[in-house]
Structure formats: structure tokens, C-alpha cells
Amino acid sequence: MHGKTLTFLLLLISIACLDLLLTHCGRSDHKQKLQKQDTVLLTKHWESPIPHQEIPEGLTSISAASCGTCHAEIYKEWQQSTHAVAFQDPQFQAELKKDNIITCLNCHTPLQNQQEFIVRGFINGDYKTPWKEVNPHFDKSLQLESITCATCHVRDGQVIGALGSDRAPHKTLKDPGFLSEKLCLGCHNVVDEASPQLVCTFETGDEWNANWAKREGKNCISCHMPSTERPLFPGMSKRAGHFHHFPASGIPKFKDREAGRLESMEFTESPVHPGYSPGDLLNYQLKIKNSFAGHNVPTGDPERFFLIRYQWMDASGNILKEEVHRIGEEWQWHPVAKKISDNNLKPKEERVYPFTQLLDRAGTYRFRVEVTKHRMTEENARYNQILGEYPLSIEVYSKQYEIAVE
Ligand code: HEC
Ligand code: HEC
Ligand code: HEC
Ligand code: HEC
Ligand code: HEC
Structure with missing residues (x-):
């Protein structure tokens, strides 16, 4: 481990030094050659996190806890979902420590704000040797919220919704297409190989696409986020809404935790x-x-x-x-x-x-x-x-x- 970190550091230092040297000498062709040979840049969508998100106008934070001060019921439901603990999952932690594959974080803590490092590429194309920099905007408490509200709802300084509400205190964008099953498939339909011993095979989207449920108009959201009608803020009138427990297998994540089960x-x-x-x-x-x-x-x-x-x-x-x-x-x-x-x-x-x-x-x-x-x-x-x-x-x-x- 130590030896590896050292070579890795040396490599980074040499890239940085060359960078300086080359820009000053104007020999950028050599620089490009070196980077091409050693570093494979990010090409697949899940190799990069969701870019850093700013706080939408009208809010003071993008944390789930802060959304929960107004959307209390949704917040409580989400807290019980496995999405809320995708980072704390003991197996995830064990595998992360063992294999140190930083790309795992892009689905389990998907916002750049939640990640300690900014990854530029992989040295020799190997996920175990990312070319990384410290993220100055890393937010530790947001990391512990795993797949948080902002993962699905905050982009470009706006809260994305499907209602088109004109009474939200925060800047809101109506985009039902974004909040469709396509959002789910970004993480739930990916097949790739992180290392010869560690593979991703999530084909839930392809399975769904080929079957009765799609033909009958049921998707990830209609089954896993059942509809309801309720106020989104205490005292306001009811709106068409969705439960946020994300029930499925029903196998609890922690001993003291219940998990919603959908019977298949x-x-x-x-x-x-x-x-x-x-x-x-x-x-x-x-x-x-x-x-x-x-x-x-x-x-x-x-x-x-x-x-x-x-x-x-x-x-x-x-x-x-x-x-x-x-x-x-x-x-x-x-x-x-x-x-x-x-x-x-x-x-x-x-x-x-x-x-x-x-x-x-x-x-x-x-x-x-x-x-x-x-x-x-x-x-x-x-x-x-x-x-x-x-x-x-x-x-x-x-x-x-x-x-x-x-
Ligand atoms: C950013 C990636 C990401 C997105 C987007 C995402 N999920 Fe997930 N989902 C996960 C991960 C990771 C887990 C597993 C967490 C764990 O078990 O630690 C998970 C778990 C689940 C589970 C629970 C499975 C079980 O064990 O019971 C359901 C249901 C689910 N997701 C449905 C959805 C739906 C529906 C959407 C779209 C609205 C969605 N997910 C969007 C990453 C994502
Ligand atoms: C493309 C998105 C994606 C990436 C990248 C990803 N995961 Fe996941 N992970 C998921 C989803 C989706 C689930 C939930 C799958 C399900 O329950 O069907 C999940 C679930 C898990 C679980 C929970 C298993 C359980 O039984 O509850 C562990 C552990 C895990 N992933 C580890 C990892 C590790 C380690 C890596 C990196 C090598 C990784 N994941 C990378 C999407 C991803
Ligand atoms: C100060 C209270 C408050 C906070 C904090 C707050 N919201 Fe809202 N939000 C509202 C109100 C009020 C509405 C409008 C409800 C209505 O139209 O019935 C709303 C509407 C929404 C909608 C629906 C918008 C639409 O047009 O579809 C979404 C999605 C949403 N909020 C998500 C969030 C998220 C995510 C956070 C945290 C990042 C958050 N909210 C923080 C009060 C708040
Ligand atoms: C017609 C309803 C329906 C649709 C559509 C549907 N699911 Fe499910 N899903 C279920 C049921 C029921 C289960 C529970 C399986 C079991 O454990 O018996 C489940 C289980 C899961 C699990 C847990 C996996 C496991 O084996 O433990 C995940 C993850 C999941 N669904 C994600 C999705 C995603 C992503 C989509 C959209 C592509 C989707 N589902 C579409 C009904 C549905
Ligand atoms: C995995 C993605 C995901 C996460 C995480 C998530 N939501 Fe949602 N949310 C959705 C989807 C999908 C809809 C439904 C959009 C539609 O109407 O088609 C929705 C709808 C909403 C709405 C509009 C009313 C309703 O229920 O349809 C509010 C408000 C909202 N979410 C707030 C939150 C808050 C607060 C959190 C965190 C505590 C959160 N969401 C976490 C995907 C997510």
C-alpha cells in the first residue's frame, strides 16, 4: 500500500512538474503525449460524479436535513430508504477499504460536493489509481446523506420538480422528463468491470424495458414511489405526491431499522x-x-x-x-x-x-x-x-x- 502510494505520488509530482516545465517551454505536444499514454480520461457517465451544486436561491443548504424542515414527511420516509445509507452500508465500506475504487462513490454518494477528491482520470486506465485532487468544497455531513434529496432534485441552482409549483420559497424548475425513470436507470442499469474481480451488473432497466410493466405504463417510480395526495408544507392545500421510502426487498439495512417490502x-x-x-x-x-x-x-x-x-x-x-x-x-x-x-x-x-x-x-x-x-x-x-x-x-x-x- 505504502509503496503504491509513493509511486503514485511520484507520478503525480512528475506530471505536475512536467506540466510546469512544458507550459513554460511551450512543448505542449510532449505534454499531451505523456498524459495520453498514462492517463485514461473519464468517458462513461458514472465515472464522474454529478458536478458541484450550488444552493438554490431561497434556501440556506442543500442537505436533506434542511429540506426536511419544510418537507418533514418526505424527509422521514427517505431516511428509512436504503438510498439514505448507501454510503454507510457495511459491505460497501468493507469493499471500498479493500479495493479503494473511488468510482464506487459516483452512485453511492453521487454529488461532487459529497466527495473528498476530484478525479481527473485513471492512470493507465486503472480505477485503483485515480488521478485526483483534493476537493476544496467537500461537505462531510452531505456525504453521510448518501443518495440525498439534491441527487435527484437540485441542478444548476434550482430545485427540479414535476408540479410546476408557484408557491415554493426556493427557485424551482418544472422538468418531469428529468424526474422520470431515466433518472433511476443512470444508476440501476449499468454493466461494467471495475477490476477483474469486481464487476457492476445492474440490468433492472433492460429487464423492465422488455416486459409487461412498461407496456402497461408502470415504471420504477409508479411501483417504488407509490402515489399519494397530501400537503407538501404544513397548512398548504393537498397536492399529488409520492411516498419516498423506496420499498423493495424488505431486507433491513441495520438491526434497528425496518425496511419496506414490495411483494413480487x-x-x-x-x-x-x-x-x-x-x-x-x-x-x-x-x-x-x-x-x-x-x-x-x-x-x-x-x-x-x-x-x-x-x-x-x-x-x-x-x-x-x-x-x-x-x-x-x-x-x-x-x-x-x-x-x-x-x-x-x-x-x-x-x-x-x-x-x-x-x-x-x-x-x-x-x-x-x-x-x-x-x-x-x-x-x-x-x-x-x-x-x-x-x-x-x-x-x-x-x-x-x-x-x-x-
Ligand atoms: C445516484 C444513483 C441512484 C439513483 C439516481 C437511484 N438509485 Fe436507487 N439505489 C441506488 C443504490 C446505490 C442503492 C443501494 C443502496 C444500498 O443498498 O446500500 C439503491 C437502492 C434502491 C432500492 C432499494 C432496493 C432494496 O434493497 O430493497 C430501490 C427500490 C431503488 N433504489 C429505486 C430507485 C428508483 C425508483 C429510482 C429513481 C426514482 C432510483 N432508485 C434512483 C442508487 C441510485
Ligand atoms: C452505476 C452505479 C453504481 C456504481 C458505480 C456502484 N454501485 Fe453499488 N449499487 C448500485 C445500485 C443500483 C445498488 C442497488 C442494487 C440492487 O439492490 O439491485 C447497489 C448496491 C450496492 C451494495 C449493497 C448490496 C446489498 O446487498 O444491499 C454494495 C455493497 C455495493 N453496491 C457496493 C459497490 C462497490 C464496492 C462499488 C464500486 C466497485 C459500487 N457499489 C459501485 C449502483 C452502483
Ligand atoms: C422553507 C421551506 C422549504 C424548504 C427548506 C424546502 N422546500 Fe421545497 N417546497 C416548499 C414549498 C412551500 C413548496 C410548494 C408546495 C406546493 O406547491 O404545494 C415546495 C415545493 C417543492 C418541490 C415541488 C416543486 C414542483 O414544482 O414540482 C420539490 C421537488 C421540492 N420542494 C424539493 C425540495 C428540496 C429537495 C429541498 C431541499 C434542497 C426543499 N424543497 C427545501 C418549501 C420548502
Ligand atoms: C410493476 C412494479 C415494478 C416495477 C415497474 C419496477 N419494480 Fe422494482 N421491484 C418490484 C417488486 C415487487 C420488488 C420486490 C422483489 C422481491 O424482493 O420480491 C422489486 C425489487 C426491486 C429492487 C430490489 C432488488 C432485489 O432483488 O432485492 C430494486 C433495486 C428495484 N426493484 C429497482 C427497480 C427499478 C430501477 C425499476 C425501473 C427500471 C423498477 N424496480 C421497476 C416492483 C417493480
Ligand atoms: C432517488 C431520487 C429521489 C430522491 C433521493 C428524492 N426524491 Fe423527491 N421525488 C423524486 C421523484 C421521481 C419524484 C416524483 C416526480 C413526479 O411527480 O413524477 C419526487 C417528488 C418530490 C416532491 C414533489 C411531491 C411529490 O411527492 O411528488 C417533493 C416535494 C420531493 N420529491 C422532495 C424530496 C425531498 C425533500 C427529498 C429528500 C428528503 C427527496 N425528494 C428525495 C425522486 C427523488
């Missing part, structure tokens, strides 16, 4: 009878359909998965037989990241998971069916040293039956 799946079971005779066959089926999500489930983060677990137990709850099925992607991360398999449920796709048990002996049994949604495997949490920092999974469906065989 419809579950249909074959009947289970309370009594059977010895020699009968229990022929159980659970049908799972992605009825309600406008994209695959899981989507986005390739580490997410569902488990369908069947347990056949004796009367005291000892497990006699267990079967587990998985819905998700499987990746190899070393030596290079590569997708190995993908059985994510496509929009409206359904799949049947059977369980059969020969009831050959009289007795009382228990049969348990459980579907859980997971953020990542325990193994991966252990690898990142964040086991126990937050819940890794939640239960999304469960049933337990008592079965008498006599």
Missing part, C-alpha cells in the same frame, strides 16, 4: 391433508410466480437470492429430510468475476417446486415450507468481516403442517 411473488400450494394412511405418497407442490415485479427477481445486485426450503420432521421437530432450492445467479469471483448460472424469475414467469415423501410408517409428522430472501451468503459476509452487522435474510413465505399417518 404469488404463491400457490397443492393441498396437504391432516391425515394419511401408511403407504400413501405425499405429493406436494409450491408454485412461485413473479406476478408483481416489473423486472426479474432478484434483480440488480447479483449476490441476492431466494431459498425454498422443505423440512420433513418427526413429532418433536427433528429433521428427517431436508430439500433446498435456490433462485438467483451464481458467480465465481476469483481469479476473474464470471456469471456461472442464472435462474432468476423473469416477469410473469412461474416455476413449480415439488416435494415428495413416502409415508411408509405410522406416526405424527411435521412438514415445513419456507421461502427466504437473502442479501448475500454467510460465507460472503464472513469474507467481508461484516457477519452480524445486519440481517442477511428475511422470510417471505412460510407454512407448517401437522400430519398424522395412521
